[in-house]
Amino acid sequence: MEKKFAIPLGLFLVSIIPSSFAWDGSIAMDADQRNVVLGQTIKYKGYLYGEYPIKDQNVLITVYDKETKDLILLDEITPSSKTEKYFENTAWPFTFEVSTFEDGFSLGKTYVVEAMYDDKSAKLDFLIQPDPGFTCLEMLGDDPIFVQTNKLKYDQGDVLMVSGCLSRDAATKEIHVTIYDPEGKIIGTSAIKPKSDRTFSDNFAINDKFGEDGIYSLEIDAGGVYYSTSSFAVPEFGPIALIIFAVSISLILVNRKIFGQMFNFK
Numbered sequence: 001m002e003k004k005f006a007i008p009l010g011l012f013l014v015s016i017i018p019s020s021f022a023w024d025g026s027i028a029m030d031a032d033q034r035n036v037v038l039g040q041t042i043k044y045k046g047y048l049y050g051e052y053p054i055k056d057q058n059v060l061i062t063v064y065d066k067e068t069k070d071l072i073l074l075d076e077i078t079p080s081s082k083t084e085k086y087f088e089n090t091a092w093p094f095t096f097e098v099s100t101f102e103d104g105f106s107l108g109k110t111y112v113v114e115a116m117y118d119d120k121s122a123k124l125d126f127l128i129q130p131d132p133g134f135t136c137l138e139m140l141g142d143d144p145i146f147v148q149t150n151k152l153k154y155d156q157g158d159v160l161m162v163s164g165c166l167s168r169d170a171a172t173k174e175i176h177v178t179i180y181d182p183e184g185k186i187i188g189t190s191a192i193k194p195k196s197d198r199t200f201s202d203n204f205a206i207n208d209k210f211g212e213d214g215i216y217s218l219e220i221d222a223g224g225v226y227y228s229t230s231s232f233a234v235p236e237f238g239p240i241a242l243i244i245f246a247v248s249i250s251l252i253l254v255n256r257k258i259f260g261q262m263f264n265f266k
Contacts, residue, residue, distance in 0.1 A: 026048070026049050026050055026117075026118075026120040027046065027047070027048055027049070027059075027115060027117055027120045027121065027122045028046060028047045028049075028091070028122060029044060029045070029046040029047075029113075029115050029122040029123075029124055030044065030045050030046070030124075031043070031044050031113070031124050031126065032044075033126070034124065034125065034126045034127065035126070035127050035129065036100055036126060036127070036128055036129065037100075037128065037129050038100055038101075038105060038106075038107055038128050038129075038161075039100060039101045039159050039161060039203065040099075040100055041097050041098070041099045041100070041101075042097065042098045042099075042100070042113075042126055043095070043097050044095065044096050044097065044098065044113065044115075044124075045093060045094075045095050046059065046077075046093065046094045046095070046096075046115050046122065047084070047091035047092065047093050047094075048079055048091055048092040048093075048094070048117055049089055049090075049091050052079070052092060052117070052118075057117065057118065058076040058077055058078050058079075059076065059077045059078075059079060059094050059115050059116065059117045060074075060075075060076055060115070060116040060117070061073070061074070061075045061076065061077055061096055061113070061114070061115055061116075062074055062113075062114045062116070063098055063111055063112070063113050063114075064111065064112055064114075065104075065109060065110075065111060065112075066109075066110040066111060066112050066125060067109070067110070070104070072102070072104040072105065072111065073098065073102060073104075075096065077094045077095075077096050077115075078094070079092040079093065079094040080092055080093050080094065094115075098113055098126075100128055101159060101203060105128055106128065107128055107129070107130050108128065108129070108130030109127075109128055110125050110126070110127045110128075111125065111126055111127075111128070112124070112125055113125075113126065136163070136164060136165035136199050137165050137197075137198070137199075139165075140165055140166075140167060143167070143228070144166070144167045144169060144170040144222070144226040144228075145164060145165075145166055145167070145170055145220055145222055145226050145227065145228035146164045146165050146228070147162065147163070147164035147218070147220045147228045147229075147230050148162075148163060148164060148230065149161065149162055149218065149230055149232050150163075151232065152232055152233065153232065153233045153234070154206045154210070154232060154233070154234045155206065155234075156206055156207070156208075156210070157206065158206040159203055159204070159205055159206065160179075160203065160204040160205075160206055160218075160232070161201070161202075161203050162177060162201060162202045162203070162204070162218060162220075162230075163199070163200070163201040163202075164199070164200055164201075164220065164228070165194075165197075165198050165199045165200065166194055166198045166199075166200070166222055166226075167198075167226075168198070169226075170222045170223070170225075170226040171194070171198055171222075172194070172222045172223035172226075173193065173194075174191050174192070174193055174223075175191070175192050175193070175194060175200055175220060175221065175222050176189070176190075176191055176220075176221040176222075177189065177190045177191075177192065177202055177218065177219070177220055177221075178218070178219045178221070179204065179216060179217070179218050179219075180216060180217045180218075180219070181209075181210070181212055181214070181216055182212055182213075182214030182215055182216060183212075187209045187210070187216075188204055188209065190202055190204075206234060210234045212234075213234070214233070214234070215231050215232070215233055216231065216232055216233070216234055217229055217230070217231045218230045218231070218232070
């Protein structure tokens with residue numbers, strides 16, 4: 001729950017959730033935002049009032065789906081041993097973060113964050129904004145696989161978000177994702193299951209494995225027959241890198257066309 005993530009591009013819908021503050025007289029909690037995109041981190045600060053045995057009990061943090069009540073995250077936070085003035089009262093502060101990059105979070109859903117101490121609790125909702133309405137299958141066209149990343153250039157600490165969809169011919173139970181560094185070495189792999197609507201998504205943290213400047217490539221393999229490739233730059237993306245990137249994309253498109261003719265893609 002201490003990770004920080006970049007904001008994906010392209011999600012621009014706005015929904016308003018009232019008040020980012022909760023207080024029942026004994027415990028208070030505030031959030032820096034209540035309306036986020038998937039992959040974003042929310043920062044919380046809370047306060048305990050009264051004579052609390054700080055050394056003997058932690059604040060229990062739970063995050064759950066507001067509709068289904070399914071538990072997403074569970075953690076314990078130790079309040080500070082130093083008091084602060086809050087609303088002119090003496091209180092023990094505690095802080096924590098909730099990253100919507102964790103498994104279990106979905107687009108367009110509302111989640112409840114609850115801080116519990118003894119028999120007191122404070123709750124705040126947050127909404128993960130829904131998909132802006134782009135239909136992957138419409139962008140798929142006649143290709144067997146469509147894949148895209150949320151950015152063309154990444155910096156350290158960003159999140160590489162991969163999404164796409166499969167044609168009916170390319171539908172498979174498992175998709176293999178491989179990431180190559182500028183020298184062609186494999187630096188990341190994963191296996192994901194497409195959803196019932198044939199769409200898929202995955203996430204990779206841009207960390208020290210992406211320490212070399214240059215153009216990285218991402219390969220999607222569906223069943224060993226159908227594949228698609230996309231490229232992105234880390235961490236510099238100046239004029240020279242832009243030229244290299246454009247040439248790389250051109251070569252990918254040429255190779256993809258040749259590959260499609262070999263296997264008679266429609």
